[in-house]
Amino acid sequence: MSTSHQGHSGRVRNRLATSTSPYLQQHADNPVDWWPWCPEALELARSTDRPIVLSIGYSACHWCHVMAHESFADPSTAELMNAGFVNIKVDREERPDLDKIYQRAHQLLTERSGGWPLTLFLTPSDQTPFFAGTYFPPEPRHGLPAFKQVLQGVERAYRGQQTVIATQNARLTAALRQLEPRPAAELPTPRAIDEAVQRLAASFDTEHGGFGGAPKFPHPTNLELLLRRVARTQDLIRPKSEDHPAAGLDDHNVAPDALGMAEFTLERMCRGGLQDQLGGGFYRYSVDRAWMIPHFEKMLYDNGTLLSLCCDLYALTNAPLFRESATMTADWVMREMQLPAGGYSSSLDADSEGHEGQYYIWTRTQVESLLTPAEYQVFAAVYGLDRPANFESAWHLHGDRLPEAVAAEQRLEHATVEALLRSARATLAVARERRIHPDRDDKVLTSWNALMIKALARAARILERPDYLESAEQALAFIRLTLWREGRLLATCKDGVAHLNAYLDDYAFLLDALLELLQTRWSSADLAFAIDLAEVLLEQFQDPLEGGFWFTARDHEALMHRPKPLSDEATPAGNGVAAVALQRLGHLIGEPRYLTAAAMTLRLAADSIARMPEAHATLLMALEESHSPPEILVIRATDKRLEHWRREAQRGHRPHRIVVAIPADLTETLPGTLGAMQPGERPRLYRCRGTHCEPPIESLDDLRTG
Structure with a gap:
């Protein structure tokens, strides 16, 4: 593997220049002698007895950009890294296997949750981490040491404290093994679902929706579990009308019943700052309780799961808000995220022009200059421009008021207010298009594409939009053509280059998406493909002795740990989705092996579910269908x-x-x-x-x- 490449500007670029990962390519001009994760880099560390600096991030990550600018682009920092370490940069989206292992290791070493950028120092012999952190500043601040100090301290410790490090590494390896689940004799009982709903109710924010405090994440699997509870218990649906809309932004203290929690939370997301009110699509999470100011990156996986939820709540309540949000999200995906070859891009950056949120925020002067007085009057009242600035002396659009309330206050017809809002949003969206856009990560990830294929198939069916089905089928065709080779999936593709063995999520999510497509329109080829995927899951990922599915296949490269992830994170748990999909396919075609594999997964997860049922919503959906088949x-x-x-x-x-x-x-x-x-x-x-x-x-x- 060559060390450097000549860029267009004449500057020497490091090894990352030829990567398929846009995140790695962002570091190609660093003076750091970066390696991708590869056998050559690991062998270099072993042969030279240099510890490994492992830096994990992703292209839309704001603090990853900050650390890159402050430290990795700094020649003096790079000099320390190059002299004492073998430096490996990893895209957590291409290598979720590495990210899962080292996030868990970080948590054990620091007794704190991780995040990105993730910064670890590994022993060269076995890649076990002996020091871990996340973002480190260039100078000491906020209780964090400077990154240069960390580099110098770690190198001294590695040379002078080998026995201490070896002891710590042995304890860490043992702790990782002890965290692995062990199967129970019986399936969990449905009481676990009741317990999860009760715990969600206990943490429900009755004023703003969602669960817990800031930062506030969407948690779509928990909302889906609540909606399934509504359907299972045949809860009465509260009537909707112009006079009695859904609980809105002017209302408070919503009762935490299953439907109320799900509906109110999703409404707050849709009306608030978590949704792009002009262009559609949802941002990653809210930094505050009120869903006002988001972390501005847009991820494909969030939009897939939230699009599905919007469709479900529309089907359940017939509320126009959820149809509008679903349509805005689906249209955004097709317009801005679908590539000409059919696959969907991974994300949009949080930053543009070097500032987070720059593309999305407005000043009053900008808005007033673009809208008519009548448009501005209602737009400002609904989206908070008549209140103090909410983002760095400017405004991020957030639905402070319901249009119905503004219509009453300004003595206008509700239909008039809605028409003025539509025209104002359209005008501002056109103006915003002329700004410098956030960067788009154009790699196609199989698992995230599967989440969006499922969502668009559901949207096509519920909203009666054939164009959404066409988009989903184009993405599936891309996967079949480019990422399915010799009976196995690949995980990622960029610019026609597909590589990396696929993971549990790739197979499970795609199997689930195919079952959704089959409910929208029949395809014998898709059913055959679903069966092929199920067979690979059993052959390559299932633990036939203790149950459950490993995240990596049997023939994957050997790593320091091989996890079986059970809890939902930003995406649904692969074990949960596999159990749901295998059960459904097993019932559909009468294949008992699939049902057995799902049951063994639920027995493996029994203790984890008992400890924290609300963290295992996807597995609880599988549990529900195990006790009461669909x-x-x-x-x-x-x-x-x-x-x-x-x-x-x-x-x-x-x-x-x-x-x-x-x-x-x-x-x-x-x-x-x-x-x-x-x-x-x-x-x-x-x-x-x-x-x-x-x-x-x-x-x-x-x-x-x-």
């Missing part, structure tokens, strides 16, 4: 009646129902129990739950009353 409806019909019956079967929010509409004239042989569900002269519907199937029905009235 209702499966298989429709066989021709022409327009097939689509009509499908829409009727899927009407409303029905998370515990799987509906597939298979053309009666299908020529392919259907696998498993599907093969026995033959068409008739009239439309025919087969209803099954678990291992029990009822006689087919041939009337929609029977479906509605059944």
